[in-house]
Amino acid sequence: MIAIIGGSGLSQLSNLDITRREVVRTPYGEPSGALLFGHMCDQQTVFIARHGYGHTIPPHAVNYRANIWALKQAGAEAIISVxxxxxxxDHLTPGVIMVPDQILDYTWGRQATYFDGVDTPVVHVDFTEPYDTALRQRILAAARAAGEAVIDGGTYAATQGPRLETAAEVTKLERDGAHVIGMTGMPEALLARELEIPYAAIVLVVNDAAGRGTSLHGIQMSGIEATAKQAMSRVHNVLQHFCTHCA
Structure with a gap:
């Protein structure tokens, strides 16, 4: 079974044939919403909206531990984050899709591990390659089969949010080696690694970062939704081809 976590702009999968909806409980509290089970093509799929189905949960308040635990409990054998x-x-302009291969973590105060608590042994998880290599390659192959241009590799900087960054912060992130900036990549990727679930991401660039390109003097929020809506159909196409070839 493939799990898909939908982010901003993907609170539902139009090409998911839903067979059941399940409200689950976990030792870590409630997930962002019910799990939606169904099929994409012939591939068994489970879907959850990271920010809730009404997009009401900000990035720093997402219960990442509950979400990943629920997907593991449901039988997910791999997780694709959108x-x-x-x-x-400069080449990562609005509308571009990227499959990152590295992460920089600037978040703080989030429940970031399952190995925490009284009498819980200390476990150090190898995180050299934060995204599963084989799963990344399958996503890239699906993009080629779908005829969709996708950037192979790049570093995702996970910031705390929910505010956007200052131009000076973006300059610092660029010096650190970041290519794109999001708010939800961590601790999600690490938690999947701790539960030994292959995890990879499809990142959709919806705006130029602060102080860059069209956001030189400010980010035009009105354009983000339109860009996301237009490009998300391409993400759906990639996911459909992924499921076609995995079934």
């Missing part, structure tokens, strides 16, 4: 981001590099 997330929106701001582009820092």
């Amino acid at each position: 997330a929106s981001a701001g582009g820092i590099q």
